[in-house]
Amino acid sequence: MHKEPSKVHTISIFTTALDQLRSSVLKMSSLAQLNLKNSIKGLLERDDDWCNNSIADDEEIDLLEMQIDHEGIEVMSRFQPVASDLREVISSIKIGANIERVADQAVNIARRARKLNEHPQLPELHLLDRPIRLALTMFDDAVRSFAERNATLAVELKSRDKELDQLNRELTDVLINRMQDDSANLPSYLNLIFISRCLERIGDHACNIAEDIVFAVSAQDIRHPSKQQ
Amino acid sequence: MTTEASQHPLELTNDFAPGESNFIKVDNFKFFYGKKEALHGINLEIPSRKVTAFIGPSGCGKSTLLRNFNRMNELIPGVHHEGDITIHGTSIYDPSVEIIALRRRIGMVFQKSNPFPMSIFENIVYPLRIAGQNTRSVLEETVERCLRSAALWDEVKDRLHDSALGLSGGQMQRLCIARAVASRPEILLMDEPCSALDPIATAKVEELIIELKKDFTIVIVTHNMQQASRVSELTAFFYLGNLVEFDNTRKIFTNPSMKQTEEYITGRFG
Ligand SMILES: Nc1ncnc2c1ncn2[C@@H]1O[C@H](COP(=O)(O)OP(=O)(O)OP(=O)(O)O)[C@@H](O)[C@H]1O
Numbered sequence: 001m002h003k004e005p006s007k008v009h010t011i012s013i014f015t016t017a018l019d020q021l022r023s024s025v026l027k028m029s030s031l032a033q034l035n036l037k038n039s040i041k042g043l044l045e046r047d048d049d050w051c052n053n054s055i056a057d058d059e060e061i062d063l064l065e066m067q068i069d070h071e072g073i074e075v076m077s078r079f080q081p082v083a084s085d086l087r088e089v090i091s092s093i094k095i096g097a098n099i100e101r102v103a104d105q106a107v108n109i110a111r112r113a114r115k116l117n118e119h120p121q122l123p124e125l126h127l128l129d130r131p132i133r134l135a136l137t138m139f140d141d142a143v144r145s146f147a148e149r150n151a152t153l154a155v156e157l158k159s160r161d162k163e164l165d166q167l168n169r170e171l172t173d174v175l176i177n178r179m180q181d182d183s184a185n186l187p188s189y190l191n192l193i194f195i196s197r198c199l200e201r202i203g204d205h206a207c208n209i210a211e212d213i214v215f216a217v218s219a220q221d222i223r224h225p226s227k228q229q
Numbered sequence: 230m231t232t233e234a235s236q237h238p239l240e241l242t243n244d245f246a247p248g249e250s251n252f253i254k255v256d257n258f259k260f261f262y263g264k265k266e267a268l269h270g271i272n273l274e275i276p277s278r279k280v281t282a283f284i285g286p287s288g289c290g291k292s293t294l295l296r297n298f299n300r301m302n303e304l305i306p307g308v309h310h311e312g313d314i315t316i317h318g319t320s321i322y323d324p325s326v327e328i329i330a331l332r333r334r335i336g337m338v339f340q341k342s343n344p345f346p347m348s349i350f351e352n353i354v355y356p357l358r359i360a361g362q363n364t365r366s367v368l369e370e371t372v373e374r375c376l377r378s379a380a381l382w383d384e385v386k387d388r389l390h391d392s393a394l395g396l397s398g399g400q401m402q403r404l405c406i407a408r409a410v411a412s413r414p415e416i417l418l419m420d421e422p423c424s425a426l427d428p429i430a431t432a433k434v435e436e437l438i439i440e441l442k443k444d445f446t447i448v449i450v451t452h453n454m455q456q457a458s459r460v461s462e463l464t465a466f467f468y469l470g471n472l473v474e475f476d477n478t479r480k481i482f483t484n485p486s487m488k489q490t491e492e493y494i495t496g497r498f499g
Pocket residue numbers: 262265267285286287288289290291292293294305
């Protein structure tokens with residue numbers, strides 16, 4: 001697909017600075033993966049401790065996002081990257097912003113889970129199983145595409161996003177119906193609807209990350225295909 | 230600065246397809262210094278009224294090709310060429326082409342500014358005087374026009390009759406550009422015109438280049454990648470006497486097609 005430049009830069013500190021930026025993105029992604037898993041654990045096991053962990057650790061992710069911006073700007077001002085290097089820096093900064101928003105969704109899920117945990121468990125909780133699995137694997141695969149510079153895996157993510165959107169719509173309809181029959185549990189149904197919406201957003205961010213990876217690796221813009229000639 | 234081009238820098242990023250309204254056509258051109266083949270069959274079409282940048286590592290043949298456009302390389306003993314170079318469809322080697330006339334159509338600016346040891350005024354009118362033009366009003370009009378187009382008028386208008394050698398390096402370089410445009414050439418060749426200049430003088434020359442392309446076809450050799458991306462619409466990358474890639478400057482600097490180009494512009498060479 002792409003001719004990855006094989007050699008390192010003649011100025012070795014340029015290579016070092018790009019490697020540093022890349023490892024910051026990788027570090028941020030694995031933290032976000034962990035937070036997301038903690039939130040889900042807190043939700044499914046009805047354990048506030050996991051939720052609290054995820055909320056507390058979000059601060060470090062925010063700091064890492066700023067660090068990535070800083071490192072990206074530093075590389076641009078010191079080395080004026082072009083071609084694949086330029087694309088790598090730009091997409092790293094954009095990916096950092098999307099990971100931060102995935103982590104925010106993990107916090108949202110954790111907060112809603114704590115509210116759900118205050119009440120008896122609704123049988124409908126299991127309806128979230130599929131969207132949870134889909135959102136988690138989509139984000140994991142986005143991170144893996146970045147780590148492996150795998151544009152093929154990234155492109156493939158986009159189709160799974162449609163499935164997640166559809167699941168969210170169906171689930172919302174079911175829960176709204178249930179809400180009407182069982183108004184005593186209305187707040188909990190609303191929380192489930194909200195969590196489903198968070199999962200759907202995570203899928204969107206995974207797709208954004210995938211688009212940035214495709215751009216970095218192959219210089220193709222796969223966003224909004226209908227708007228491009 | 231007051232030029233229109235400077236207010237519309239985005240103009241530079243317009244897509245431009247190579248080959249469109251081509252002007253200088255290089256056709257399977259080989260060049261030899263004695264037995265040494267310095268250019269190995271170059272094919273290239275340079276469009277009119279655009280800035281084309283030549284980039285590539287030292288010794289790849291950028292200056293050699295540039296200096297063939299006005300047949301300056303023929304002054305070196307033992308050289309010969311194969312293939313052809315045409316301008317507006319006419320071969321520059323056609324027996325009907327007069328070398329003096331050819332050089333008048335093609336101005337050249339060198340790395341080291343080379344003002345003549347005479348006044349600023351006389352430097353600019355030199356090509357006109359050579360051509361027999363001595364009418365005072367014509368000379369004065371030319372001096373003002375050329376100095377203005379080289380963005381130098383305001384700085385030197387009160388000392389036109391002082392020696393050109395008293396100018397700063399950046400001013401001398403712009404004076405040489407003014408002199409190069411005095412004979413109203415169609416093509417302006419520049420070989421590393423900013424390599425001895427500070428950033429401010431460089432910026433002034435670059436702005437001048439962008440302004441001049443309205444009237445001239447400009448080919449610039451530069452080792453400064455940022456300069457190539459700032460001033461040119463098209464970029465040709467040469468390596469070891471071959472043209473490796475020729476494309477839109479924006480394409481070259483965001484997503485070049487050839488691995489060698491990518492390695493060179495990202496600083497992964499050698
Ligand atoms: N007068 C000459 N006699 C013999 N060989 C020459 C002469 N001028 C240039 N060459 C050779 O031709 C090749 C191309 O040289 P040229 O000056 O065109 O390179 P260039 O790309 O302009 O390099 P630079 O970036 O260093 O100016 C080189 O191998 C050089 O040694």
